[in-house]
Amino acid sequence: MNIAGQLPGQLAQSDPFSNQSAGEGGTGSETFIHIRIQQRNGRKTLTTVQGINPQFDLKKIVKACKKEFACNGTVVEHPEYGEVIQVQGDQRNNIRDFLKMVNIATDEQLKVHGF
Known part of the structure; x- marks a missing residue:
């Protein structure tokens, strides 16, 4: 056995928790789009x-969402997450x-959070 704990001639398996960038063998489909809801004051x-x-x-995208869902929205710069879309109301499913x-995304890439 060699250092990686595998027999000679076996293929090395990739570590799913390693810090690979998207260019290092990743397909780029591992990124998720998170859709969250935030409670404001009252029922807002x-x-x-x-x-x-x-x-x-x-x-x-915001312009199309505003027209489609009859609500207001904007793009804000978040210090940790980068550019984030904000839309008024509970529009998670929409x-x-x-x-x-x-x-823009497949069903596997979308993560819907909230109560």
């Missing part, structure tokens, strides 16, 4: 969308369906 809520690929224009419909 915000829906936030984080993790959309930077190749897409977030302002155009945004999930919209992102699948316009082929």
Whole structure:
């Protein structure tokens, strides 16, 4: 046996928890889009969308969401998450369906959080 604990001639298995960048054998489909809800005052809520690929224009996505869902929204710069979409109201299911419909993400890439 060699250092990796495998017999000579066996293929090395990749560690799923290693810190590989997307260019090192990753397909890029491992990134997730997180859709969350934030409670404001009273019954008011915000829906936030984080993790959309930077190749897409977030302002155009917000514009389409505002028109489709009849709500207001914006793109804000978050210090930890980068650019995040904020939409008024509980739009988690609507945004999930919209992102699948316009082929921005697959069902496996979308993570919907909240109560």
